[in-house]
Amino acid sequence: MIQLSGVSKEYRVGPVKVTALADVSFGIEKGEFTVLAGPSGSGKTTLLRLLYRDEMPTEGEIRVAGYDVTRLRRSKIPQLRRAIGVVFQDAKLLPGRTVYENVAFVLRVLGAPRREMTARVMQVLKAVGLSARAQALPAQLSLGEQQRAALARALVKEPALLLADEPTGNLDEAIAEEILDLLKEIWSRGTTILLATHRATLADQLKRRTLVLHRGRLLKDED
Amino acid sequence: MLTFVISEALSNLRRGGRVAVSAVLLITLSLAALGAFWVLSLNLGRAVGEWRDRLRIVVYLREEPPPAALGEFLQTVEAVGGVQRLRYVSKAEALRTLRQQLGGQASPVEQLPTNPLPPSVEITPSPEASTPEGTRALIQRLSALAEVEEVQGGTEWVEWLAQLQGLLQVIGLAVGAVLALAAILTVTTATTLVLHARREEMEIMRLVGASEMVIRLPLFLQGLAQGLVGAAVAVGGLGLAYRFALPTLEPLLAVTLGLPRAAFFSPAEIALLLSGGAVLGAVGGLMAKGGRAA
Numbered sequence: 001m002i003q004l005s006g007v008s009k010e011y012r013v014g015p016v017k018v019t020a021l022a023d024v025s026f027g028i029e030k031g032e033f034t035v036l037a038g039p040s041g042s043g044k045t046t047l048l049r050l051l052y053r054d055e056m057p058t059e060g061e062i063r064v065a066g067y068d069v070t071r072l073r074r075s076k077i078p079q080l081r082r083a084i085g086v087v088f089q090d091a092k093l094l095p096g097r098t099v100y101e102n103v104a105f106v107l108r109v110l111g112a113p114r115r116e117m118t119a120r121v122m123q124v125l126k127a128v129g130l131s132a133r134a135q136a137l138p139a140q141l142s143l144g145e146q147q148r149a150a151l152a153r154a155l156v157k158e159p160a161l162l163l164a165d166e167p168t169g170n171l172d173e174a175i176a177e178e179i180l181d182l183l184k185e186i187w188s189r190g191t192t193i194l195l196a197t198h199r200a201t202l203a204d205q206l207k208r209r210t211l212v213l214h215r216g217r218l219l220k221d222e223d
Numbered sequence: 224m225l226t227f228v229i230s231e232a233l234s235n236l237r238r239g240g241r242v243a244v245s246a247v248l249l250i251t252l253s254l255a256a257l258g259a260f261w262v263l264s265l266n267l268g269r270a271v272g273e274w275r276d277r278l279r280i281v282v283y284l285r286e287e288p289p290p291a292a293l294g295e296f297l298q299t300v301e302a303v304g305g306v307q308r309l310r311y312v313s314k315a316e317a318l319r320t321l322r323q324q325l326g327g328q329a330s331p332v333e334q335l336p337t338n339p340l341p342p343s344v345e346i347t348p349s350p351e352a353s354t355p356e357g358t359r360a361l362i363q364r365l366s367a368l369a370e371v372e373e374v375q376g377g378t379e380w381v382e383w384l385a386q387l388q389g390l391l392q393v394i395g396l397a398v399g400a401v402l403a404l405a406a407i408l409t410v411t412t413a414t415t416l417v418l419h420a421r422r423e424e425m426e427i428m429r430l431v432g433a434s435e436m437v438i439r440l441p442l443f444l445q446g447l448a449q450g451l452v453g454a455a456v457a458v459g460g461l462g463l464a465y466r467f468a469l470p471t472l473e474p475l476l477a478v479t480l481g482l483p484r485a486a487f488f489s490p491a492e493i494a495l496l497l498s499g500g501a502v503l504g505a506v507g508g509l510m511a512k513g514g515r516a517a
Contacts, residue, residue, distance in 0.1 A: 052430070075435075082432035094424055105424075108227045109433040157431060 001161055001192045002028040002051065007060030009046055009216075020046040021216045024060070028194060030160070033187040036196040037203040038213035044196040047213070048163050051194075052084050053077050065160050082110065085154030085162045085191075089169035091146040093138040099125065099149045100134040103156050110157060120156060128152045128182060144175035151182060155191075162186060164195045168202065180206065231441035232448065242413040243449060246507065249409045250453025250500050251460070253402030258461045258496055260395020262487060267388035270480035275353055277481075280346040280376035282365050287314055287342045296370060300344055303364040305352030310345045314338045341372060403503055406453070410446045410507020417445070418511055442508045450504020454497045462487065 009021040021043045028034050036044050049055045051064050053072060062069040065083040072080060093102050103121045112120070125131045128148040138146055147167055154162060164183065168176035180202070187193045197203065203210045212220040288296045293311060300309060312320075317340040322329045352361045362374045418425065428438050465487050476482040488496065 078429075078432040078434045080432070081430060084432075086430055092423065092427065094427065105427065106431045109428050109431060109437060111227070111437075114226075153427075153431075 001030045001032070001065060002026075002194065003061075003063040004047075005061045007047075007050065007057045007062060009043070009050065009055065010058045019216050021050075021057070021213075024213075024216075024218045026211055026218060026221055028192065030192055031187075031190055033184070033193045033206070033208045034195070035203045035206055035208050035210045036194055036213065037200060037210050038198065038219075040198050041215075042198075042213040043216040044198075044213055045165055046216075048086070048165050048194070048196055051161075051163060052081055052086060082157060083160050085157065085159035087147070087150045087154050087162070087164045087167050089166035091138070091143075091150035093146060093149055093153070095138055098135050098137055099130055099141070099152075102138070102149060103152045106153055106156050121152075124152045124156045127155070127185075142175075143170055144178060147171065147175075147179055148182065151179075151186070155186065159191065161192045161194070164193065166197055167195070168197070168199075176202075228437065228440045228444065232444035242409070242416055243445075246406065246409040246413045246504070247449050247453045247456070249402065249406040250450050250503055251456040253399055253406045253503070254454050254457035254496055254500050255460055256402055257395055257399030257499075258457055258488070259464075260391055260398065261492075262461065262465065264388050264391045264395060265486055265488075266476065266482060267391060267480070269486055270476075270482050271388060273481065278348060278353055278358075278376070280348060280358070280362060280365070280374060282344040282346060282368075282371055283341045283373045283375070284343060284370050285341075285372045286370075288370065297344070299368065300346070300365070303361070303368070305349050305357060305361040305364075306346050307349040307352075308347040312343045312345060314340055314342050317341070317343065346376075406450075406503050407507040407510065410449055410504050411510045413449070414442050414446060414508050414511030418442070439509070442511055443505055444508070446504040446506070446508020446511075447501050448504065449507070450500040450502065451497060452500075453504065454500020457500065458488070458493055458496055 004027070005025050007021055007024045008019070011018045011020060024043075024047065036047065038044050046055065050057055050062055051069070053069050057070060060070070064080065067076070067080045067083070069080065093099075094105065097105065100121055103124060104117055107117050107120060122131060122134070125134055128151050130145060130148050130152060133141060133145060133149075136145075138149065141149065147170075151167070162183075167183070168179050171179060183193055183195065184206075195206075209223045210220070211218060212222075282300065297309060297311060300306065315338065318332070318338050321340065322332055325332060346361075346365070348358060348361055351357055358376065362376065365371055365374045425438060465485070469485060472485050473483075476485055
């Protein structure tokens with residue numbers, strides 16, 4: 001599902017060269033649940049952004065869901081992204097739209113038939129436990145509910161790969177636990193998941209394969 | 224998908240607020256200015272055309288040729304070249320025409336002891352001889368004939384009118400172009416503001432895999448709609464102005480330019496103005512920058 005070979009990413013800040021990732025190589029099989037751990041600034045977010053081609057690597061090769069990301073033509077980027085769901089630490093919900101509309105927005109953008117839309121949105125809202133809150137605005141939701149809505153939005157297009165960038169970063173322990181349970185449930189249905197977190201305890205708690213990044217280098221890859 | 228694109232374009236227009244209205248107004252102004260100069264130029268062009276058609280050269284003769292020699296003389300005139308049609312006007316016919324023209328005031332003419340009017344030949348120049356240079360050369364050739372007393376006629380003032388028409392076209396295009404540029408920039412600003420207000424939506428759209436066409440098409444449609452509305456208001460305004468000004472305008476045109484009726488745009492020209500507005504708006508919409516491209 002994911003293959004990185006010798007991937008490096010450098011940014012130029014004026015005359016200074018900052019290395020965000022250095023010679024990172026690993027592979028993730030279809031259906032795996034992998035944790036990408038490391039402290040803030042270790043390069044986790046950069047790595048995720050390389051996967052959905054929000055950034056280009058300075059060196060190396062990346063393959064995701066059958067796409068050669070580094071050689072992907074600009075016009076093909078939307079196709080890659082349709083295969084990937086992304087959730088962030090802040091839910092990034094559209095504030096003027098209800099939970100239902102936020103989720104349905106994805107299907108409308110992608111041109112899904114209107115008659116299928118309601119059923120699919122309600123199905124995914126049910127899966128994340130938000131069907132009763134479908135008509136609520138994001139401001140009326142708790143942080144945990146907002147993150148569930150963001151997950152519903154990422155999942156409604158049925159992606160093969162889910163990238164979760166610190167999805168529990170803003171949540172207290174109990175609610176974070178709920179989100180992790182939800183992620184496990186999503187994984188159990190066959191979705192490949194790459195979860196980035198700075199919480200070492202979370203990686204231990206999940207007991208999944210963990211890739212540890214430190215200062216842009218892959219320190220550990222352990223099951 | 225089409226429903227989504229159209230509903231996004233409409234929502235963009237609503238969110239554009241005052242800037243979107245300013246853009247429509249600027250498109251209206253630019254096309255109204257362009258259209259006003261166009262209508263003026265259109266009517267001047269018709270006047271030029273009509274006057275060119277009416278152009279005659281009158282060759283006054285020293286004396287009336289004997290009836291037997293008239294045919295040969297007219298052949299000589301035709302042979303100078305540049306003559307499309309000619310008509311001989313005898314002294315008697317000239318006097319009859321004068322009487323008709325004077326109508327009730329023709330009594331002094333009746334009291335004349337002899338007919339003082341000269342015979343003449345009215346010449347319609349061929350198209351090649353209707354230019355200022357062509358007419359001058361024709362007059363020179365006709366003046367050289369021994370039977371000719373005087374030659375009258377010329378195209379100078381018609382050409383002056385044509386030059387004025389050309390000048391109006393240039394001024395109209397220049398004013399229209401400046402205003403059109405301003406209109407494009409205003410549409411661009413209106414669209415950029417919408418993009419800025421909607422950057423979160425654009426980010427989500429790109430993130431979930433919306434194609435650039437789906438993202439940009441509503442902006443294109445938004446600009447197109449602004450342009451069309453602006454152009455329609457401009458054409459409507461010009462039409463109203465034309466209708467109100469017509470009673471004053473037509474007698475003036477008849478006296479100065481000899482035009483019996485003032486002309487307005489044909490349906491094809493109206494369609495061209497509307498398309499122009501739509502293009503201005505669409506270009507403005509497409510030029511808008513905002514939201515981070517993939």
